[in-house]
Amino acid sequence: MSDSVEYDEEAKASNWKxxxxxxxxxxxxPNMVLNTIIPYFAFKAQNSVHLFSxxxxxxxxxxxxxxxxxxxxxxDILKKIKELQHTGAIYYKExxxxxxxxxxxxxxxxxGLYSILIVFTLMLTLHFSFPPNHDFGxxxxxxxxxxxxxxxxxxxxxxxxxxFKIETT
Numbered sequence: 001m002s003d004s005v006e007y008d009e010e011a012k013a014s015n016w017k018x019x020x021x022x023x024x025x026x027x028x029x030p031n032m033v034l035n036t037i038i039p040y041f042a043f044k045a046q047n048s049v050h051l052f053s054x055x056x057x058x059x060x061x062x063x064x065x066x067x068x069x070x071x072x073x074x075x076d077i078l079k080k081i082k083e084l085q086h087t088g089a090i091y092y093k094e095x096x097x098x099x100x101x102x103x104x105x106x107x108x109x110x111x112g113l114y115s116i117l118i119v120f121t122l123m124l125t126l127h128f129s130f131p132p133n134h135d136f137g138x139x140x141x142x143x144x145x146x147x148x149x150x151x152x153x154x155x156x157x158x159x160x161x162x163x164f165k166i167e168t169t
Contacts, residue, residue: 015084015090016090023080024154027157031153032147032150035061036145037142038061043056043138048135048136049138049141050134050135051127058123061145062145063116066118066119066120066148066152067112067115068112069153070108070155070156071109071112073111073152073156073160074108077161078098078103085164098164111156111160
């Protein structure tokens, strides 16, 4: 009897590892690639990249990304965790179970709101720190957008699962 319980717990712990590995790669790679390539080609069409001025400015890419990526990553991961919890496929803390979509939407909305506020504040600080019409460079701006997307993918993935995952030895 205890062997089957141990096997079941090991299988659920293994499911967590598979879930983390698979979903982290699903979010990380496309977000980094797309959020580097799209701004690069948009910025390549012009001579310079500014934070808030110009037709293709950095804020045009970073601010929507800072709202939507954390929201969508958190929403997707929490929905997947909810499905796995209800099927019993993963080992999770018994007192922490996702009960419905209002919790998921609230958590995703707060993550998106906090990240856009932080990025907007940092961009305003940069805007007032540099001289007027400072050029940030096409390649550097595109790479920074991709790295920020990768940071969002990792950060908000782990923020979504940290409350539910039981650390197994």
